[in-house]
Amino acid sequence: MHLQFFVRSPNHQTLTLTLEATQSLTLHHLKSSLLPEPQLLSSFYFTLNGKPLSDSTLLPNSQLTPLSTLFLVPRLSGGGGDGGATGAESRDCYLKMYAVKKPDKxxxxxxxxxxxxxxxxxxxxxxxxxxxxxxxxxxxxxxxxxxxxxxxxxxxxxxxxxxxxxxxxxxxxxxxxxxxxxxxxxxxxxxxxxxxxxxxxxxxxxxxxxxxxxxxxxxxxxxxxxxxxxxxxxxxxxxxxxNEEEVAVLREMMEEEKAKTVKEKKKRGIDVLDGEKGCGKLEGNGKLENEKALSNGGVKKFRAADLAPANATKEVYASIFTSSNKSNFKETFTCRSLPLGRN
Incomplete structure (x- = not known):
């Protein structure tokens, strides 16, 4: 069984294409047979009823029925700067242009x-x-x-x-x-x-x-x-x-998720302050003693004894973070040979 198609070339000549029913052919193969020079292949494309067709389209298919007429059309590209197309414009660019100038079309x-x-x-x-x-x-x-x-x-x-x-x-x-x-x-x-x-x-x-x-x-x-x-x-x-309603629901979910994240961050910050942050201690108004001292122009030096638990001896608690008491120890030339606890 033979299938016939018609191909209209750019110079308005009509060619007849005959295929075997079992033969598989793409538009790329057809274009290669019509344009023997490889550099010309990307400069042309096929259309059917005004709709562009991909080079991978098979012959025949549901769109291309027997006796259909294909048009071989050259691609037009402007050089830029002359008011013409540059080839980079997308379908959406023209849609936006028409939406402003000719919304009815x-x-x-x-x-x-x-x-x-x-x-x-x-x-x-x-x-x-x-x-x-x-x-x-x-x-x-x-x-x-x-x-x-x-x-x-x-x-x-x-x-x-x-x-x-x-x-x-x-x-x-x-x-x-x-x-x-x-x-x-x-x-x-x-x-x-x-x-x-x-x-x-x-x-x-x-x-x-x-x-x-x-x-x-x-x-x-x-x-x-x-x-x-x-x-x-x-x-x-x-x-x-x-649609608008579905996007509104997604937006609400997004805002809720954002608010939840901010709330969790704030909560984590409060938890840190409720503990003992830095080297200061919380007062009743929520400020740190060190921050208060700094705001008054003073510089408060960190002392471990200031943070000692209520039932702990300050000197013992401070010894965890500092070396042993050296106030009564006089350094001599032999001090480096003393036990580790004394130097």
């Missing part, structure tokens, strides 16, 4: 894909290793770490102070897919196979980092990760790219 599907396929900070396609913050935003870890080191985090991500505010996640790659945002979703749920494209709710498990769909967690009732079988609790589930 913004495609909701494009906005959704941009949020789920790109890093929330750099807007580059998601590439492992990836992390999420405590509000469920997803990032390329390298981009987030570089922004932290350079102190260039935007205001909306200032709650990320360091690695402790990131959760390392493990995304499941769709077999045969490359990390190319223009070619649709790259990741999927490892249990149900649902694509990571914003149409379905996904959770990241903080205890192990695996990302699974809400459908998988709902259908398979388990207190262990469905991928690695590590136990988790309900608070370990973090929704990714949640």
């Amino acid at each position: 913004v495609d909701p599907n494009e906005q959704r894909l941009g949020k789920w396929l790109n890093c929330a900070l750099s807007n580059e396609p998601l590439r492992e290793p990836c992390v999420i913050d405590k509000l469920g935003n997803i990032f390329n870890k390298e981009a987030l770490v570089q922004a932290l080191l350079g102190k260039k985090l935007p205001k909306e991500f200032r709650h990320v102070k360091g690695l402790k505010d990131m959760v390392n996640i493990k995304l499941s790659v769709i077999p045969g897919k490359e990390s190319d945002a223009a070619d649709g979703a790259t990741f999927q749920c490892p249990i149900t196979g649902l694509e990571f494209n914003g149409k379905y709710k996904f959770f990241a498990l903080k205890n192990c980092g695996h990302v699974v769909s809400a459908k998988a967690l709902k259908e398979v009732k388990s207190s262990a990760c469905l991928v690695c079988h590590k136990e988790f609790v309900e608070s370990d589930k973090m929704v990714i790219n949640g």
